[in-house]
Amino acid sequence: MAPNAIAAPRNSARVLLEQTPDDNFEGGEPVLASLRDKWRNDEHRPVRVVRSLPFVGYDETTGLYCYPTFGFHQGKELPVNDHGFIDIAGNGIKTSLANFKIDRGRDFDPEWFEDFLSVNGLNGLAILSWWTAIYFVQQIGEQQVSFPFLEFIGQPGAGKPSSPACC
Known part of the structure; x- marks a missing residue:
């Protein structure tokens, strides 16, 4: 929920109507305050920040391979939860490319x-x-500082890509 959703009673009412069918907030400023x-001081419900990645794949910060419906972290497959993100040690992460x-x-x-x-042959294996x-x-780059360039050449029409692969 956006921060402005709890800034004023009118905003809360609007967000509730947008996010949940038939719900409405009818309290005033004292009730909202x-x-x-309560939300800030509830130790059983910590404030959670969900970070949204603008890509699909490896996130260097968490070590998670993030995809729209699942992810992999430290060799384990993790599903996206009911709220649409992957929970890693209390941190939420998801891709914005749903x-x-x-x-x-x-x-x-x-x-x-x-x-x-x-x-x-061996060229194909390479x-x-x-x-x-x-x-x-990214993981190789952390330890080796760089990653090699690969140029695959051969006769026209031999099945190689039309442009050289590089990284």
Whole structure:
């Protein structure tokens, strides 16, 4: 809820009507002031800040891979809660790209790897390794200071990307 939603009774009434069907705030300034004091001093309901990321993927601050409906933190999958964010040690985080659809998919099945290697050879394996590593570029950069540039060249129409990959 925006801070101005509890600044005045009229704002509270408007936000309640926008956020919840058929609810209304009919108290005056003294009632609202009393509620604000209770909310601030309620030790069982700490004030929570939910940080919204303008991207999908790795958040360096929390170490969370954040997606619209789930995330991964320290090797564990975390679902988005009923309020639309992921809770990590009392901190809320979510992505603002809610329309970005990512299906969780199935667990990794390496059955395709031998076919990939026989078709693409060691050059294909090097490209696959580099492509996989770019998912961890921030973590690698913290320890290695940089990440290598990769240029994949070959005959026209051989199946390589139309532009060089770099990071």
